[in-house]
Amino acid sequence: MNALLAIAQRDLVKLLRDRARLSVNIAFPIMLIAGLGTVLQSSVGQVTGLDAVTVAFTGVLAATLFQSTAAGMISIVEDRENDFSRELFVTPVSRMTLVSGKVLGETVVALFQGGCVIAFALIFGVRMSGGQFVALLGPMLACCLLGGAFGLAALALVPNQRTAMSVFQFLIIPQYVLTGVVAPLHGLPRYLDILAWAMPLRYAVELTRSAFYAGRSGYSTVITAGPPVDIPVVTGLFVALLMVGAMLFDYRERTR
């Protein structure tokens, strides 16, 4: 646990000292909620009868947490380039602890961003009860952990940061489009629907929306599968991706 906390703290300290990254990470989701949410009010809002800014907020919150932890895993590539990963690898700490510490650190970073997104959403008129806020906490944590494991598995074998950025964009942008981050998607062509179900972010978005809209009108409009499907999928994906990521991370470092 001490090793886990030490690695996690390092990532948090680095973010807090990197003001440019911090500002961009907070500004991007706010622009999505305020900009796209307002624009979609005249279309999505009228069709669904729901407040489009609120719908966008729930999706963007999940996507922000997922993307932030996933993108944070690029630091394993940065560490490799700077040779700091060698220092970590010669310590008597298991590979699983090393990668778990990374995921935990990026989770704390993402939750900080998530807190900022919630604060700005409230300013932009999203109405949220105390009960809804509490209900969001579990799914928010799940989004972070799934994003971290996804980022680890996706980037563990990547040789440098430039490639990591390209791979990351290739894997994230389709998920933003196909998982209904800004507005729920209905009536997709069959092949796109199958592709959308294969995207990890879809389950994170649904889990967050189902917690926010639970017991409220509009639940059936924004949710397609629901927690009985989302929870086991998110849990299973997290465990599988973390284990695969840890294995690839170790393999990449030791078999040159």
Add this chain to the structure above:
Amino acid sequence: MPIVEVDGLVKRYRGSTNNAVDDISFTVAEGTLFCLLGPNGAGKTTTVSILTTTLTPTAGRVRIAGHDLATSQSAIRRTLGIVFQQPSLDLNLTAEENIRIHAVLYGLYPWRPTFSLMPRHYREQIDQLASVLGIAHNLRRKVHTFSGGMRRKLEIVRALMHRPAVLFLDEPTAGLDPESRRSLWDYLRQTRREFGTTVFLTTHYLAEAESADTVCVILDGRIVERGAPAEIKARHAPFEPRWQLVAPTLEDAYLHLLDTA
């Protein structure tokens, strides 16, 4: 009693047709200074990487402090201190933060979020190590502001925090000015006297190898000579009239050995 035993070690990198390390065997006695010499690309860093568990060997057997590399890597890592050829510090953290992560990962101290909350013994140990190496006033500065010499000193402080049985130094003084080199070696000599630390050194500064107990010369992945510096000089220093006035150096013998090997 050997603390490092290497038997038939082979490493071939992916896609290569040659062995970077080609069936080498040697032992390092406990408490000694062992020096692995060789030109660039000879296999020194590959050997060190395998012995420090960061690279998987293709074949061969390695035992360090009684632990088998194939089965007890975690136990081996506890016994090692390493200063890599390329600096492996986090440049965005302060010097003290780099050391603190190391100390916590080795289980020396519990994790605490700040220096002031760390146990008193940790703070005293840091102050003592840093003052010996002359970086006490820079502990709170971010490492990216450090000179090359200061970074090397910091890495050595970090590597010695957990009092390793074997300290691997892979070209530790490359790029350092003579004053920094001298102060590093003074500190290393003191550490060896105090704690009996075995030092496994690779270097291109042959003057540093003069005080080694054993020198091994590796060329194209194979060991071509081994022995005490005096023995190697006796076997390989070419005859020159000036030896009547000054003794041949290890560098004279080494260069002649490479020419004739």
